[in-house]
Amino acid sequence: MSQSLHEIPVTTLKGVGDALASKLAKLNIFSLQDLLFHLPLRYQDRTRVTPIRELQLEGETVIQGTVASSEILMGKRRSLLCKINDGTGTVGLRFYHFSGAQKNNLSPGATIRCFGEPRRGASGWELYHPEYRVIQPDAPVETEENLTPVYPTTDGLTQQRIRSLCEQALDWVTRNEALQEWLPDNLLNRFRLPSLTEAVQLLHQPPTSLASSLQGNERHPAQRRLAFEELLAHNLSFQKRRLQIRNVGGFSLPPTGQLIQALKTQLPFTLTRAQNKVLDEISTDMTSSAPMLRLVQGDVGSGKTVVAAMAALQALENGYQAAIMAPTEILAEQHARNFSDWFKALGISVAYLSGKTKGKKRQEALEHIASGEAMMVVGTHALFQADVVFKKLGLAIIDEQHRFGVHQRLALRQKGENGGGGQPDQLIMTATPIPRTLAMTAYADLDCSIIDELPPGRTPINTAVIGDDRRQLVMERLRNACLEGRQAYWVCTLIEESEALQCQAAEVTADQLKEALPELSIGLVHGRMKPAEKAEVMTAFKEGHLHLLVATTVIEVGVDVPNASLMIIENPERLGLSQLHQLRGRVGRGSIASHCLLMYHAPLSQPSKERLLVMRNSSDGFVIAEKDLELRGPGEVLGTRQTGLAQFKVADLERDNDLLDDVRTAAEHLINEAPDHSKSLINRWLGAGEQYAGV
Template identity: 60%
Template sequence: MPGSTINAAEPLALTRLKGVGPKLAEQLQRLHINSIADLLFHLPFRYEDRSRIVPIGSLQPGQSAVLQGAVRSADIVMGKRRSLLVKLHDNSGTLSLRFYHFSAAQKNQFKAGNLIRCYGEARRGASGLEIYHPEYHLLESGDEALPEACLTPVYPATEGISQPRLRQLMDQALDMLQAGELPMTDLLPLDWRARWRLPGLEETLLFLHRPPASVQQHQLASGQHPAQRRLILEELLAHQLSMQRLRAGIQAQGAPAIPPARELPAALLRGLPFTPTGAQQRVVAEIAVDLAKPLPMLRLVQGDVGSGKTLVAALAAAQVLEAGFQVALMAPTEILAEQHFVNLGRWFEPLGINCAWLGGKSRGKARTQSLEQISSGEARMIIGTHALFQQDVHFQRLGLVIIDEQHRFGVHQRLSLKEKGHLDGLAPHQLIMTATPIPRTLAMSAYAELDTSIIDELPPGRSPIQTVAIPDTRRPEVIMRVDNACREGAQAYWVCTLIEESEALQCQAAELTAQDLRESLPHLRIGLVHGRLKAAEKAAVMAAFKAHELDLLVATTVIEVGVDVPNSSLMIIENPERLGLAQLHQLRGRVGRGSVRSSCVLLYKTPLGFTSKQRLQVMRDSQDGFYIAEQDLMIRGPGEMLGTRQTGLQLLRVADLQRDADLIPMVREMAEQLWYQHRNQVDPLILRWLGDAERFAAV
């Protein structure tokens, strides 16, 4: 969550607040609160109703409430854990307050007859209804008024900063706001607020930190209150404007205008044993129009698994290569980059285009030779991994950057490759591809600076994939199914996944699985591929599998993308509950690439949680990548779906792309108007909501 500035003047320091010294200010920075303005934009994530006292006798388990009563007793109880048990009673009943962490002074506060007011959640315990570690204070008299005329806010907190401390600081900031000591700049034009019936900024912040007890709480809980909608709109608008500013900044540099090609694309197509689909031809035409403009192309190509994105990229590259420029294609993994190198080399080398490879594991003479070919321009089509943006890589005349599976790259990696292409003040064109279909609401927000093309047609002859979910207690049956399929001439994948991030553990799991399967199926030819194998070893295993010299390939998720073996018709995915839907869909797409009926077995561990059951049901129900992506967004949310290194979407404070999808069209319209009619409001609005984190929105 980025810092913000809410007025033109220097933001007021947190140390202006009573009780805030250097140490507390440093702790608040962990919450991205660097000024009093930031504090006001640190909004509650829920509210508690402490505006009325609930009789003890009417309290229900699971209910949070304010209670008031007299202490009947306070005893130290020795059980599994030592605790202080305080009996509290009123005219309607009795309950216990239990403290596991307490001091002698605290115990002495609970003298019989003392009046206590407390707040907490009632649970069933050893002594009946109990509240564990309630917030409480002693009363001077039984008729002391309730201090809370408003709902009590609950804020995102961090270690060392309690809710009472945050509320006390917030009260000071709000008092300063009301007294005019903290002038607020409302960055939305006045006529907009009237047109869309939006409350003013000061009114909005006061309401959200101190909502009256009479408010409709379901509105607040669902993010539908006008005050929330006002800030949701503003935050989404800031993200949209950030994307628009990024696009304008890139396109201000200009790019080489690449004329439509005649010879190279036609020659490439003549060498293929198939004809491009209508969808592929349409997307290639859209790209060709972009390339012919003197502005950097910024185009995202979405296509489901097996829709033929590689051919689209090759035809785009052909237009640029024919004009005498170089093309760089960057893929996120060695295995995918190698696959592209093989395919593109097979298509382009016969046409006189020299292809070069540069991977992270390229060493010695091979690397030196590739670098020389790239810098001299001898290599025209360059394929590689993140190694392409390393400091010693110099292009002679880079005209097009193609980025595959872009959400897997860190932002700086992508920008570094783009910046390498600058020639005479011109930037290279950018073509970004993904086989992970992006839901429309997410694309409109996360990729607002990109034009989008969709390959919505699969090549003819693809067979549907039957997907079943089977508990791992039936593992012997699954092994038998693999045996039968391979005996009939088919090939199969067995994919091992681990929840641990450790590549070493994943590889170890794959090795153990391969060993077990070799013992169970000694007559089958079984190969193993994982991330710790050398590039040459992986390539050799994959080549053997493709040539049907192996029947079964045991692998980690490194085979998620880039593997095309039409004869493989069975895939087993272990522990599918540990993966997101998009990744499962990608893995499943490794089969069904030929005309043979294909199957995918999701071999899950029991018991399954609710979310895991949802995921597996979606996989059984559909093979539509866009439907699956929508479901993935609903289940996991945008931040996780795009990856932790992607954009500023995980930084959203009040907006929720799934819940607030209906606002996106309005936000796009507002961004367009603000950009052209109120340009002076753009930078302050972006700064307020994104601050320094805006750079993470770049693609």
């Protein structure tokens, strides 16, 4: 065969012109291979004609009979009602959208076969807008032999048309033996996998005997086969990208101990065992000439920032710059303050750059970064803009990585290539624990470290779930806590995905609380305030001049006020578990007993009830992350910006997580034994999306 299936355009198939090709393109179907891997969402059983007297309310069915009457009815909505009889009973077919030709086809005496879901209607049993065909007298009537697939579709593309195209593609494969098998026999046998052609054929045209195994909670071997190959392609793409980065080479940055030891000496606390362990892993990576690719996970309050500072000093000791990028200005500003405080005594200047750094201040920061005078650079996404040039970037630190898009992280890493022909080390941090399933897929190219220990003196946070009809009681509790010398947060959550409305709600809430609690000093922080205003309020709160901070979810990460021991989160049902856990982590950072009140608005949906109960019953970030993955799925947990990382065609991370260890083993085998097959698998499943796999 001269051409691979991914090289054969769908326009090769009968009946596919430019108009149909453009509709298929909306489904990302461009080639015969794309069509073969455009798998059914579900199946219909059309292999048996059901007598009308046996109709049931649940499920779709095939019926056949003679049109007894056909009339247009005028009511609230004009409709065409046809009654058909098969000798066992009568059923109505109702159409609200119909043509004159359709009415003529359904004239009395015509024999038709139709498919739809029976319901109780005004005339008894009715099928609404069923699929149907008129059967010519004396023509043989065949029933379907296999289950009928129902495919994902788009406007103007009928199921019948997609089925016809898929049948043509399957015929092509059968005639040309065109679907290449990239998994060697030893892997197929080892992991008990059927051939690819057999699996694809079965999933497009399954026999009725497989109805329950294909549509229930089970996983058929054919589904397992394709899920395995898709997960393998994703894993291979990450490993390929990892090898590419390592082959470019990096910088050997061994620790001299001077700066790091000096910082340890001045810190008012001792690093935990877990922090030291992770630092050893980072130090070993940075000493190697291959670029570091490491993910550091640590629950809220575990001390990731100081670990990042130590890693930065190892780069600085070797004459290289380090940069840390944070997703919000509040977090970036806090990092800038912490790094400035820690590094001041070491004689190291820290530059700060955000999107709101303007004019002369911005120009000065850019010059200091380009000249190398600013050895440590802290900022938001502004760090990867075109006019930011580093003299010698040796370490790029990404904090709360899931909040950035893949392009953004790639752009920051590439900044280091300007300084001397190598890739900078990458340290990626998250306080949102990543379930093992996601760590083995979306982050398969990274080495992983976990800070699994909190600093001594941290107190557990007591979490309670309470309805907003008890708001007055909550405010009284808040008043008492603040007058006893403690501080508190009141968090206003997202409204209709609008930052403007969220900020407005926070302003209204702050005004209401000031009126209800005149004896308290109350501050307000939200995303639309100027940086200087936010910094002023945050400083006042941190120094104890404010009793209460009313805020939007901008305080989700990075805010550290040990005296704050009470948090009220309004409408927590609007947030995911991981975000709630992040917010709750703003309290419990000192030795005072801390409390978090989740104040919901009734009635709650069942998923919302489940989420709030998980928060009440657990403070373990990894337990919460696993539950978040189960309830919301990988796309939501990873974040909307991680496009492509969780969008699988066949695989389901929850259902197929048992395959991941075998997938990793198979990936190692192919990389070492059949690298050409690896490339073909990546092209088959990821196409152009592969370039972002290892960012």
